[in-house]
Amino acid sequence: MKKRMSLRLVLGFAAAAVLAGAGRAQEPKFTVHNPLGQPPAIARVPMAPRIDSLEGKTIYIVDIGFTDTHQFFTEMRDLLGAKYPETEWVVRTKIGTYFDDDPALWAEIKEKGHGMIMGIGH
Amino acid sequence: MFEELVKTYTFKKGMPNQRFTFVPHPITGLPAATCRRFLQGNDPVTGKPVLDEIVAALTLPLSAEDSKKGFIERPTPRMVPPDTEENLHRLFLENQWTDGLPIVLPTEARVAEMLKGTSHAPDEPVGKMQPSSPHEAWNYDVERVAVNAVMAGARPEHLPVILALASTGVPSLYTSTTSFARMVVVNGPIRNELRMNAGIGALGPFNQANSVIGRAWTLMSINLSASGKAGETYMGSQGNNYNYNNLCMPENEEELPEGWKPFHVQLGYKPGESVVSTFNGWGFIHPDQSFGKPFHTQIPFWLKFVSPFSPAMLLLDPTIIHQLKEREGFDSKEQLIEWIHKNTKVSVGDWLDNFYSVQNFVHPVGRRGVEPFASWLKLPREEMIPQIASPDNIHILSVGGGTNLFWQAGDFGHVSSASVDKWR
Numbered sequence: 273m274k275k276r277m278s279l280r281l282v283l284g285f286a287a288a289a290v291l292a293g294a295g296r297a298q299e300p301k302f303t304v305h306n307p308l309g310q311p312p313a314i315a316r317v318p319m320a321p322r323i324d325s326l327e328g329k330t331i332y333i334v335d336i337g338f339t340d341t342h343q344f345f346t347e348m349r350d351l352l353g354a355k356y357p358e359t360e361w362v363v364r365t366k367i368g369t370y371f372d373d374d375p376a377l378w379a380e381i382k383e384k385g386h387g388m389i390m391g392i393g394h
Numbered sequence: 395m396f397e398e399l400v401k402t403y404t405f406k407k408g409m410p411n412q413r414f415t416f417v418p419h420p421i422t423g424l425p426a427a428t429c430r431r432f433l434q435g436n437d438p439v440t441g442k443p444v445l446d447e448i449v450a451a452l453t454l455p456l457s458a459e460d461s462k463k464g465f466i467e468r469p470t471p472r473m474v475p476p477d478t479e480e481n482l483h484r485l486f487l488e489n490q491w492t493d494g495l496p497i498v499l500p501t502e503a504r505v506a507e508m509l510k511g512t513s514h515a516p517d518e519p520v521g522k523m524q525p526s527s528p529h530e531a532w533n534y535d536v537e538r539v540a541v542n543a544v545m546a547g548a549r550p551e552h553l554p555v556i557l558a559l560a561s562t563g564v565p566s567l568y569t570s571t572t573s574f575a576r577m578v579v580v581n582g583p584i585r586n587e588l589r590m591n592a593g594i595g596a597l598g599p600f601n602q603a604n605s606v607i608g609r610a611w612t613l614m615s616i617n618l619s620a621s622g623k624a625g626e627t628y629m630g631s632q633g634n635n636y637n638y639n640n641l642c643m644p645e646n647e648e649e650l651p652e653g654w655k656p657f658h659v660q661l662g663y664k665p666g667e668s669v670v671s672t673f674n675g676w677g678f679i680h681p682d683q684s685f686g687k688p689f690h691t692q693i694p695f696w697l698k699f700v701s702p703f704s705p706a707m708l709l710l711d712p713t714i715i716h717q718l719k720e721r722e723g724f725d726s727k728e729q730l731i732e733w734i735h736k737n738t739k740v741s742v743g744d745w746l747d748n749f750y751s752v753q754n755f756v757h758p759v760g761r762r763g764v765e766p767f768a769s770w771l772k773l774p775r776e777e778m779i780p781q782i783a784s785p786d787n788i789h790i791l792s793v794g795g796g797t798n799l800f801w802q803a804g805d806f807g808h809v810s811s812a813s814v815d816k817w818r
Binding site for chain 2: 299300301302303304305306307308309310311312313314315316317318319321322323324325326331337338339340341343344347348351352355356367368369371372387389393394
C-alpha cells in the first residue's frame, strides 16, 4: 500500500513538472526597445605625477568655499604641518561659489606647488 | 555615502583610479576640536588613518593603469534580448529603468505606433541631457524619446510635447543634496488638443495627458541622462515627491482676464504657438490668508519663506486673478510682479544671517563685485532690500477651476521653454 502511494506521488509530481515545463515553453517572448540614451566615450586622463617625498615640498590645500568649512582645512594644514614640518602646507580658498572655475589659482599651484589636496564637501 | 558618487564620477571623467580620502559627513560649521578628531581618525570607507591616506595619495607611485590614455566606449544596444513579459518587467525594474511603478513595455509595434505622433525621423537627434552640469551628457534621438513615452503610458498625440521637453535637455531629476523638484507647464492650443486639465484638480491625478507627460519627463531623465541613480547621479537627501509627475499642468489661459498674458506670451511666443516650459524649485505651500483684505498686500507676507537666492512663483486660481484685476487694479501680470518686487523686502541683517543660500552663493558673488549684491553687502544691517533680487525672478501662473479663492506660493524659477509645434 505504501509503495503504491509513493509511486502515485512520484507520477503526480512528474506530470505536474511536465505540464509546468510545457506552460513555460508556450509563454511568448517579446522583443522590446532599450530605453537608454547614448553615453559619450570616456577619454582617459593620465593622473598627475606623484612626488617621491614630502620634504622641502609645497602642498596646496584648496577649500572650494562651501559655507563654514574653512576651519576644517586650516586644521588639516596645522595637523599635517606638525607631522611633516619640512613641508610647506598652504591653504587657499577657490574664488566664487563651487560652480566657479579659478584658473589663476590653478596656474599658481602649477608654478609654485608640488602637489594639491582638493577639499570637496560640506 | 558619497563613495559611489566619487568613484563613478571620476571613472566618467577618465580617472578611474583617482585617489580619495573620506571623513565623516558633514563638516560644515564644525568646531576646531571636531575637525581635528575627524582628521586624526580613520577614513570611514577604508578604515585607514585619514592623514596617512592623504600623504599616501600624494607620494605613492602611479601604476601603469593610472597613466593610461585612450577612450572607453560604451555603446547602447538598440534592443533588449527577447524574453517573456514577466521577465522583461523584472529586468526593467531591476535595471532601474523605471520610476518604480509599472510601465508599458516598449515593444517594436508600440514604439512604431508612438512614432506616428511626429513627422520627425526616428534617428533624428533630439538633444543631450545630464543630471547636473558637472555630470556627463547623454545623447538621444526621436526613437529613444518615443520608447520612454510608451513606457510612461503616453499616446502618439502626446509625443510632440514630450519631444519638446526632451529637446530642452533639462532633466526632471536634477541632482543636488537638497532634493530639487521640477515643474512642466504647457501653453497654447496643444493644451486643448490633448484635453489637458487646467481647471478643477489640474495638479491632481485626474487627467491622462497631465499624468503621462509629467511621468514621461522623469522616465526620460532616468534613461536618457542616467539621472536618478540614488547615490550616484541623484544625491537629494530626502528626495522630492513632485518628481513622480513634475507638477505637469497647462496654464488656464481661458480664464486670464484681458491684459494678463499667458506665460509663453510673456516670453515672446505668439498666443497661437504651443510651448512647453520647465521650472526648477523645491516646493509650494499655502499660507493662510484673509478674505477681508486685498490680496496683493498679503503677497509679501506669503513670500517671506522664499530664499533671496531663489525665484518666487505664485499659482493663482482664476478667481483670485479676477479680483486682483477688477477690485485691486492690476491690469497685467507684469504690473503685479513689479509691485511684488518693490514691496517684498528683507533687512540686510536677516538677509545675511538667516539664509544659507545668501551665505553660500550670493556672498561670494557679491564679493566679486556683481551687482546688486556687491552694493547690498555694504548697506547697514537695518536697511531693507528686495527679497527677490529681480522682477524677472517672479512668476505668476493661472491654474484652477474657481471652486475657491485658492493660491499656492513656491520657489520655482523658469529654466527653459521649447516649441511643441516644431515636434509635430
